[in-house]
Amino acid sequence: MQFYGIETASRLLLGTAQYPSPAVLTEAVKSSGTEIITVSLRRETADGSGAGFWDSLRETGRRILPNTAGCHSVQEAVTTAQMARELFDTPWIKLEVIGHSDTLQPDVFGLVEAARILCEDGFQVFPYTTDDLVVGEKLLEAGCEVLMPWGAPIGSGQGLRNPDALRAMRAHFPQVPLIVDAGIGRPSDAAQAMELGMDAVLLNTAVAKAGNPAGMARAMAMAIEAGRAGFEAGPMERRDMAVPSTPVLGMAEFA
Amino acid sequence: MKIIVNAKPHEVAGATLEAALQELGFTSPAVATALNGAFVARGKRGDVQLAEGDRLEVLAPMQGG
Numbered sequence: 146m147q148f149y150g151i152e153t154a155s156r157l158l159l160g161t162a163q164y165p166s167p168a169v170l171t172e173a174v175k176s177s178g179t180e181i182i183t184v185s186l187r188r189e190t191a192d193g194s195g196a197g198f199w200d201s202l203r204e205t206g207r208r209i210l211p212n213t214a215g216c217h218s219v220q221e222a223v224t225t226a227q228m229a230r231e232l233f234d235t236p237w238i239k240l241e242v243i244g245h246s247d248t249l250q251p252d253v254f255g256l257v258e259a260a261r262i263l264c265e266d267g268f269q270v271f272p273y274t275t276d277d278l279v280v281g282e283k284l285l286e287a288g289c290e291v292l293m294p295w296g297a298p299i300g301s302g303q304g305l306r307n308p309d310a311l312r313a314m315r316a317h318f319p320q321v322p323l324i325v326d327a328g329i330g331r332p333s334d335a336a337q338a339m340e341l342g343m344d345a346v347l348l349n350t351a352v353a354k355a356g357n358p359a360g361m362a363r364a365m366a367m368a369i370e371a372g373r374a375g376f377e378a379g380p381m382e383r384r385d386m387a388v389p390s391t392p393v394l395g396m397a398e399f400a
Numbered sequence: 401m402k403i404i405v406n407a408k409p410h411e412v413a414g415a416t417l418e419a420a421l422q423e424l425g426f427t428s429p430a431v432a433t434a435l436n437g438a439f440v441a442r443g444k445r446g447d448v449q450l451a452e453g454d455r456l457e458v459l460a461p462m463q464g465g
Contacts (some may be wrong), residue, residue: 183464188406189458195430199461225459228439232460232461
């Protein structure tokens with residue numbers, strides 16, 4: 146699997162928010178086997194509390210994907226991306242331009258505009274988007290080489306609300322890396338995304354809010370691996386009726 | 401002069417962004433800055449002059465999804 150030319154074996158991208166403690170986060174990162182973790186930027190206090198977190202991130206040795214979470218305008222998102230590039234020394238940015246503060250639905254118009262500005266400025270953009278095909282096309286035209294459609298609203302854990310739309314995205318963009326971002330609640334949701342042919346899954350709350358985050362991180366990694374293997378193996382078509390799997394020919398007659 | 405730092409008013413004597421950051425105690429290298437909504441790169445902080453009422457954002461790495 147490659148994102149912007151960077152090879153990664155794991156198809157799980159893990160968020161770093163909402164863990165009970167930094168130690169639990171570190172443990173979850175390890176047991177997930179992830180190679181890419183997402184982080185954010187927030188207001189610093191004069192005591193330098195952000196520096197400690199930055200040190201612990203670097204200790205994980207994982208590649209950093211900074212986000213623009215919480216940005217509601219193009220300018221906010223672009224400025225945050227520029228700050229993240231300097232701070233984390235990476236051209237990667239998970240671009241979020243949020244339309245509603247309650248649904249956290251992407252503002253796809255602002256998203257395309259911000260993506261165009263950032264791609265022209267040399268960023269490698271991972272846009273958090275809906276499953277709309279036309280928006281996907283506009284994002285690719287803007288210079289994105291990855292698309293991150295939602296599975297369900299951020300933090301909802303509802304699983305894939307519209308698997309058919311994701312299947313359509315896979316068919317429409319056969320060569321574009323697709324990452325389901327947001328909405329995954331259980332390992333079966335992650336496996337389903339992978340069976341549909343998604344290239345990877347980005348999740349956070351499902352692991353951070355599990356009873357045992359490290360255990361759930363491992364379970365997600367296994368589900369993603371299983372789902373991918375299933376997709377590659379070519380699942381059978383569904384049938385409306387039963388079809389005997391044991392041959393009927395050669396049945397004995399006892400009556 | 402009075403400027404707004406991370407949404408709170410502060411009195412600073414320094415004329416440049418670099419000087420104000422020192423004065424306010426933001427000495428960590430793990431911060432990024434924006435003035436009045438626009439990013440200011442680390443290397444430019446010494447050149448940027450502050451004015452009364454400027455809005456400064458000082459951000460650091462934080463947990464995120």
